[in-house]
Amino acid sequence: MAFSAIIPSHKTSSVIKISTEDPVKFTPFSQIKVVPGKIQASQIANSSLPRAFVSKDWMSNSDPLPAFNLDEYMVDKGQRVNKALIKAVPLKHPMQIHEAMRYSLLAGGKRVRPILCIAACELVGGEETLAMPVACAVEMIHTMSLIHDDLPCMDNDNLRRGKPTNHKVFGEETAILAGDALLSLAFEHVASKTTKNISPDRVVRAIAELGSAVGSEGLVGGQIVDLASEGKEISLNELEYIHLHKTAKLLEASVVCGAIIGGGNDGDVVRVRNYARSIGLLFQVVDDILDVTKSSEELGKTAGKDLVSNKATYPKLIGLDKAKKFAGELMTQAVEELAHFDPARAAPLFHLAKFICDRDN
Amino acid sequence: MAFSAIIPSHKTSSVIKISTEDPVKFTPFSQIKVVPGKIQASQIANSSLPRAFVSKDWMSNSDPLPAFNLDEYMVDKGQRVNKALIKAVPLKHPMQIHEAMRYSLLAGGKRVRPILCIAACELVGGEETLAMPVACAVEMIHTMSLIHDDLPCMDNDNLRRGKPTNHKVFGEETAILAGDALLSLAFEHVASKTTKNISPDRVVRAIAELGSAVGSEGLVGGQIVDLASEGKEISLNELEYIHLHKTAKLLEASVVCGAIIGGGNDGDVVRVRNYARSIGLLFQVVDDILDVTKSSEELGKTAGKDLVSNKATYPKLIGLDKAKKFAGELMTQAVEELAHFDPARAAPLFHLAKFICDRDN
Numbered sequence: 011m012a013f014s015a016i017i018p019s020h021k022t023s024s025v026i027k028i029s030t031e032d033p034v035k036f037t038p039f040s041q042i043k044v045v046p047g048k049i050q051a052s053q054i055a056n057s058s059l060p061r062a063f064v065s066k067d068w069m070s071n072s073d074p075l076p077a078f079n080l081d082e083y084m085v086d087k088g089q090r091v092n093k094a095l096i097k098a099v100p101l102k103h104p105m106q107i108h109e110a111m112r113y114s115l116l117a118g119g120k121r122v123r124p125i126l127c128i129a130a131c132e133l134v135g136g137e138e139t140l141a142m143p144v145a146c147a148v149e150m151i152h153t154m155s156l157i158h159d160d161l162p163c164m165d166n167d168n169l170r171r172g173k174p175t176n177h178k179v180f181g182e183e184t185a186i187l188a189g190d191a192l193l194s195l196a197f198e199h200v201a202s203k204t205t206k207n208i209s210p211d212r213v214v215r216a217i218a219e220l221g222s223a224v225g226s227e228g229l230v231g232g233q234i235v236d237l238a239s240e241g242k243e244i245s246l247n248e249l250e251y252i253h254l255h256k257t258a259k260l261l262e263a264s265v266v267c268g269a270i271i272g273g274g275n276d277g278d279v280v281r282v283r284n285y286a287r288s289i290g291l292l293f294q295v296v297d298d299i300l301d302v303t304k305s306s307e308e309l310g311k312t313a314g315k316d317l318v319s320n321k322a323t324y325p326k327l328i329g330l331d332k333a334k335k336f337a338g339e340l341m342t343q344a345v346e347e348l349a350h351f352d353p354a355r356a357a358p359l360f361h362l363a364k365f366i367c368d369r370d371n
Numbered sequence: 372m373a374f375s376a377i378i379p380s381h382k383t384s385s386v387i388k389i390s391t392e393d394p395v396k397f398t399p400f401s402q403i404k405v406v407p408g409k410i411q412a413s414q415i416a417n418s419s420l421p422r423a424f425v426s427k428d429w430m431s432n433s434d435p436l437p438a439f440n441l442d443e444y445m446v447d448k449g450q451r452v453n454k455a456l457i458k459a460v461p462l463k464h465p466m467q468i469h470e471a472m473r474y475s476l477l478a479g480g481k482r483v484r485p486i487l488c489i490a491a492c493e494l495v496g497g498e499e500t501l502a503m504p505v506a507c508a509v510e511m512i513h514t515m516s517l518i519h520d521d522l523p524c525m526d527n528d529n530l531r532r533g534k535p536t537n538h539k540v541f542g543e544e545t546a547i548l549a550g551d552a553l554l555s556l557a558f559e560h561v562a563s564k565t566t567k568n569i570s571p572d573r574v575v576r577a578i579a580e581l582g583s584a585v586g587s588e589g590l591v592g593g594q595i596v597d598l599a600s601e602g603k604e605i606s607l608n609e610l611e612y613i614h615l616h617k618t619a620k621l622l623e624a625s626v627v628c629g630a631i632i633g634g635g636n637d638g639d640v641v642r643v644r645n646y647a648r649s650i651g652l653l654f655q656v657v658d659d660i661l662d663v664t665k666s667s668e669e670l671g672k673t674a675g676k677d678l679v680s681n682k683a684t685y686p687k688l689i690g691l692d693k694a695k696k697f698a699g700e701l702m703t704q705a706v707e708e709l710a711h712f713d714p715a716r717a718a719p720l721f722h723l724a725k726f727i728c729d730r731d732n
Contacts, residue, residue: 107587107595158551163543182524183598186547190519191591193551197558198582201575210571214562217578221559226468230552234468237544 080361088121094142098199110180110188115153117171123148127268129358130282133351136272143203144216144271147196148264154189155229208271216267223263232256244322258290281347288344289363295337298323309371341367441722449482455503459560471541471549476514478532484509488629490719491643494712497633504564505577505628508557515550516590569632577628584624593617605683619651642708649705650724656698659684670732702728
């Protein structure tokens with residue numbers, strides 16, 4: 011399941027209980043200790059001592075924050091991202107390639123990555139407009155990965171977001187080229203469209219970050235290990251490698267680039283990087299848990315299909331209880347990383363993490 | 372025919388007579404008027420007045436230049452580029468993707484683009500080491516385009532440089548991913564490996580230039596128009612669009628990036644850009660002329676195959692005489708652009724252009 015489809019509603023899940031009674035109140039972030047480093051599932055799997063689980067306790071005594079509506083926030087930001095994307099890829103000669111690029115780039119989706127990028131920029135005090143070029147770039151990269159992953163020689167998918175996949179409409183050769191063009195445009199767009207008010211040193215750092223997110227140690231690395239692991243028994247470390255590279259890496263680049271362009275310091279960048287790694291894995295763990303705990307009706311897709319396909323999942327490799335515990339730890343870690351920042355500015359990233367954790371499908 | 376195979380020998384061609392009796396002497400560049408703008412074949416085709424043809428006249432009264440051996444220069448620079456490429460893509464986990472990337476990247480070839488990049492850097496007074504990261508990047512991009520162009524849904528080639536194509540060895544999915552990884556690594560490499568002595572503003576400009584060379588208005592644009600024109604009658608403008616985008620654009624980015632990183636000013640960049648456009652088209656025009664004027668033995672490949680396949684060529688569209696005249700004009704233009712620079716520093720780019728023009732096969 012693509013990460014891009016995670017924000018359909020705000021129902022409270024029974025899978026991992028971390029909600030407060032009032033979802034718009036939480037502990038002032040300054041009271042939460044920042045724990046550097048990344049939680050690994052293997053720590054959970056090998057630990058006989060239960061680690062502190064996310065509970066109401068550390069969210070008690072909370073000061074009220076301004077009301078925050080994630081749905082409204084996502085729709086509002088998403089609309090401005092869409093406008094910027096339409097402008098970034100105008101329909102011009104040669105028409106066929108621009109039509110193919112736009113077909114997939116403008117096919118909807120929640121724009122999670124660009125919104126994370128903008129939210130991270132605003133988290134460190136930058137304005138939305140500063141981050142918009144790099145926000146568009148991460149969406150271009152994400153779209154490229156979807157177009158190429160859908161190809162017959164890869165996942166061989168005919169549908170994406172309810173529409174025929176790019177190669178089904180434009181042919182394989184155009185689909186491959188549209189992906190290539192989107193990938194190169196991503197870098198060109200950041201380099202040529204980021205406002206000159208940003209130090210070019212920060213632009214260069216953002217481009218290096220973006221590149222590392224895509225390449226052989228990023229999306230591509232995750233996809234190649236995933237393809238190689240099909241039908242094989244894989245270890246927990248291999249599973250985590252795949253998720254960290256296929257899913258978390260681009261989320262990480264999104265917030266890191268947002269923080270860099272927004273003027274964040276090295277500490278800010280480390281914190282948003284850890285936040286993104288946590289929510290990237292969290293998404294996958296929750297996905298795996300939902301597959302074995304929910305009905306097909308509740309999920310809106312076939313439940314238990316991971317079991318049927320003998321796919322490596324967290325519940326399969328470490329058991330359902332430890333998978334739930336791991337999800338809780340990841341949520342704690344994600345929120346703790348935000349504790350350093352101004353609570354109002356951190357609210358979007360907090361609520362995004364919370365939604366990923368709480369979702370029902 | 373790939374542009375990368377153009378430097379096998381230095382025989383003087385009978386196709387286009389521009390050679391002086393002493394090939395290491397030519398007019399001091401300062402005496403040659405720089406003509407801004409690009410020569411188009413349509414100007415030649417529509418003109419009833421013969422334009423000034425490259426002849427011995429404007430190369431007379433030449434001061435001797437230091438002897439220059441293009442073969443030695445290419446081998447020397449090529450070896451250092453190869454070392455840098457090996458270092459840029461080490462063999463590491465996940466092994467399969469790095470093996471696939473290295474298989475095509477390190478498969479030989481003359482390294483024309485990176486050498487052009489370095490030559491342009493040195494032309495404006497920069498040192499080779501400054502340009503090496505961006506020189507490697509243009510070779511990564513070139514390799515990506517070869518891997519993707521060879522795929523079954525594109526040109527469906529089984530051999531490249533005498534070896535099985537990437538997808539024949541690693542499979543289509545890995546070949547596509549290896550191309551994607553090389554493309555993103557190109558940008559990451561420039562951003563992360565260019566020495567901090569270079570102003571980051573120049574690095575950003577080089578990255579924007581590289582991106583524009585690949586995307587929908589670069590290599591990809593040329594490839595999509597080329598694929599769409601297969602088996603169709605195309606105009607001179609369409610033929611030129613394909614060549615300028617499939618071949619000239621990356622040559623252009625190579626020298627432009629070299630000049631930017633080397634510290635060139637805006638005028639330098641315009642001149643090397645025009646030089647590259649001229650030699651990019653020149654290569655194609657000479658290729659077309661050789662196909663109809665040489666025997667298969669002389670070419671080392673099947674002569675007349677463009678005629679048999681009814682492929683659009685310059686001789687077909689404007690006639691052999693005007694094609695030769697156009698080649699001469701392009702060579703003049705290329706050399707004139709170099710006239711602004713120090714002759715010794717410009718020697719590599721001059722001799723590269725001259726070789727492209729003079730070659731026999």
